Amino acid sequence: MTTRPVVASAEVPVSRVARRRDQKVQDILTAAADVLAERGFHGMSLDEIADRLDLTKATLYHYFPSKEALVSACLEVLATRINDRLAEVAADSAGTASERLSRLIATQLVIIVRDQPQMARMFLQPMDWPETYRQRSKALRRQHDMVFRSVVREGIASGEFDVDEQIAMHNLHGAINYVPVWFRSKRKKDIEAMAAAVAANLLRLFRASS
Amino acid sequence: MTTRPVVASAEVPVSRVARRRDQKVQDILTAAADVLAERGFHGMSLDEIADRLDLTKATLYHYFPSKEALVSACLEVLATRINDRLAEVAADSAGTASERLSRLIATQLVIIVRDQPQMARMFLQPMDWPETYRQRSKALRRQHDMVFRSVVREGIASGEFDVDEQIAMHNLHGAINYVPVWFRSKRKKDIEAMAAAVAANLLRLFRASS
C-alpha cells in the first residue's frame, strides 16, 4: 500500500512522480472539500468525490487510507490556506486596531462567502461531527482565532477596545461564520458591500464607547 | 392508508380515539426531537426513534408518511415551542428596549444551551440539510427572528438603538446560535452568567453610542 498523502507540504516536490502525485492529492482534496461543502460531512460520499474526479472509489484509497484521513487532510489544507491568508492581512500593521480588525473580518467574509465556502462548514458545524474531527477542527479554529485575537488585544491594550475579550471573540466568530447562511450573492460588489456593513456592525462589539 | 399527521394542532382533539392518536404523535415527536438533537440530522435513524418508544419502524409510518415528514413535524413542534416561549418573554413590555432584548437573548440562550439543545442544530446547520427542510426551517427562523426584530424596531424608533437593522439581526442570530459550539456547562449558574455576559456584549451591536 502506498498511502502517503503529502498534505499542505511547503517543500517543493522533488521528482516528477512526486509532483504528479502531489497534484493528484490536491485535486482530490479540492473535490472532497467541494463535496464536503455541498453535502456536509454525513452527506459526503467517497463515491461522489470519485465521480467528480472521474475516478473510482478504490483509487481514492490509493491516496488516503480512509474517509477519515481524507476529511482530516481536507480540513488541514483548507484551514491552513485560510489561516495563511488571514495572517498575511494581519501582518499589515497600518491603521488603528479597528481598521485592522475590520480588514480581517472583511477578508474572512470574502473567503467563506466566495472563495472557500467550504470553510463555513468547518467553523459552523462541528457539533455533529465525529469526535476525531471535532478535536482537529477545534485546534484549527484556535489557530484561526489567534489571528483575530492578537489584533483585538492590541486594541484593548491601546484603550481603543474595551470589552470582555473571550465573550466578544466568540460572538465575533459566531456572527461572521453565520453569514453564508443568510447571504447568497456571489457578485464581488455585493460581497464587498456586505463585508463592509458586517464589519462595521461587528466592530461595535469591541469599541470603547466614546 | 390513514396517515394523517396531526402536527402541533391547536384544536382540541375531538374523539377519544383522536386524542389517543394525538398523544402518540406527540410522543413520537418528542422522541424524534431527542434523537435529532443527540445524533444530528444524518445520524438520526428511524430505528433508534422506534427503539426508544418501544415501537417498530413500521408503526412510525402509521403516523408519518416518511422520515422527511417526521423531521419536518419535529422542526415545527420544536420551533413552535421555542417561539411561543420567546413570544411570552417579548410580551413583557417592561423596561427599555435594551432590557427587553437582553431578556430575549438570555432566554434563547438558556433554551439552546440547556433546555432544547436540539434547536441549536436547526438554527445553525440547515446548510447541509436537504432542501425541503431548509425551506421550512427558513420560514421558522423568520418567525423566530420577528420576535427579536420587533423589539429592535422599537429601540430604533425610540432612538435607543441606532443600527443597520438587517445586518445587526443577522449578526445577533449568528452569535447567539454559535454559543452551543463553545459553551458546554449545564449548570444553571454558569449558564446564567454566560447568558448575561453574552447579552451585554451583543447589545453593543444595537445601542446608539452616547
Next chain:
Amino acid sequence: MTTRPVVASAEVPVSRVARRRDQKVQDILTAAADVLAERGFHGMSLDEIADRLDLTKATLYHYFPSKEALVSACLEVLATRINDRLAEVAADSAGTASERLSRLIATQLVIIVRDQPQMARMFLQPMDWPETYRQRSKALRRQHDMVFRSVVREGIASGEFDVDEQIAMHNLHGAINYVPVWFRSKRKKDIEAMAAAVAANLLRLFRASS
C-alpha cells in the same frame, strides 16, 4: 431492530409468528452451515447464503445482527446437534469400553463424513479463524471431547485401556477429524466399512497390550 435469533432453543415456540421465525432462523443456519462447510470461514459470504435462500443480504440482518453472530450461532447449533447425538450413543453403556468407544468413533465418523460434513471444519480449521470463534469452538470441542473422554476413563479405570490419556485423546480427535480430508464416498456401505476399520485401528491407541 428485531434481531433476536432463537438458537438451539429446546422450548417449543409459542405463537405462530414465533414458530415461523424460528423456522426461518433454522433455514438460515442450515444454509450458512452449508456455505461454511463448502467455502470455509473466509470464503463464506453473506451474499452466497442469501442467494441460496432466495433472500437479500439485508434480510439476513433481520435475523442476525452480524456475520459474526451468524457464524457463532452456526457453530453452536451444529456442535449442539452433534454433541447431543454422541451423548445418546455414549449413554448406551452396553459392552466393554472398547466397544463403546468404537461406537462413538463410528458415530462421529458417519456424522462428519455424511450427515454434517460442516463439522469437520469446526474441529479441524480453527487455526485461522478470528479469535472470537476460536474461543467458542474451543469450548465446544472441550464439551465434545468429554463424551469420548468419559468412556476412555472408564476403560482406564477397568484396566482395559492403558494409555497417556491426554495425548491419546488428542491423537484420537486428530485422526477422526482428518477422515473427511481423505475419504470421499457417500455410500452408506462404504462409510460403514471405513468407520469400522478406522475405529478398529484407533482403538489400538488405547488398548492395553495383552
Next chain:
Amino acid sequence: MTTRPVVASAEVPVSRVARRRDQKVQDILTAAADVLAERGFHGMSLDEIADRLDLTKATLYHYFPSKEALVSACLEVLATRINDRLAEVAADSAGTASERLSRLIATQLVIIVRDQPQMARMFLQPMDWPETYRQRSKALRRQHDMVFRSVVREGIASGEFDVDEQIAMHNLHGAINYVPVWFRSKRKKDIEAMAAAVAANLLRLFRASS
C-alpha cells in the same frame, strides 16, 4: 512479459542475472510462506507480502503471474523442504521400523510445531482451499506420505507391524498434523517431550501385539 518463476529448481542458475533473480524468488517465497502461515490462505494478501519485502505488489507480478502461482510455488518449496528433511531422517536405516518411524514422527512434529508451522496449514486445511491447490497439495502429501509409508511397509514385511496400512497411514497423518491445534509451547524441551509422547502413542497404531 518475463514471468518465469523458477521454482525449487535443482539446477544451478547460470548467469549472474539468473542467480539474482533466483535469490529474489526465494526471498519472496519465504516471505509468502510466512504470511501464509500467520494469516492462513484467505487472510494472506499480496499487500502484506510486498510490505514485508519492501516491494510493491506490482513487483510480485514480475516474478509470479498470479497469487495462485505464488501460493503454489510456496507449497512446492515448503513441501520440498520438509520432504527432503524427512527423507534424510528416513535414510538413516539404523534401528527397528518402530524406531525409524518414531524418528520420522518426531521430526515431522518439530517441523510443523516449531520450524515451519506453515506446513500444518497445508496438511490440515486444504478443504477450504481452491481446487487448484487441493490438487497440488494432494500430490505433495502423497510424496510426503511415501516417506512414512516405506518405513511402515518394512515394518509390516518384517512382522514388526501388523496393520491395515492404508487406514493406519491416514490416522497417523491426521493425528500428527492435528498437534499444532492443541500444542502451543515453542520451548525446545517441551516440544521434544511432546514429540516423544505422541510418537510413542501413535506407534500403537502399527505395532503387532505381542
Next chain:
DNA sequence: GATGAATGAGCCTTCATTCAT
C-alpha cells in the same frame, strides 16, 4: 526490472421504505 496508478468486483453493514397479516 521496478513501480505508481488505477480499477472492478466483492464484502459487510445500514437504512428508509413497503407490504401482508
Next chain:
DNA sequence: GATGAATGAAGGCTCATTCAT
C-alpha cells in the same frame, strides 16, 4: 392499529490484477 418480514440502494473498505512509464 400494529408489526414482522423483506428489500433496494447506498456506503466505506479490501484486494487481486493490469498497465504505462
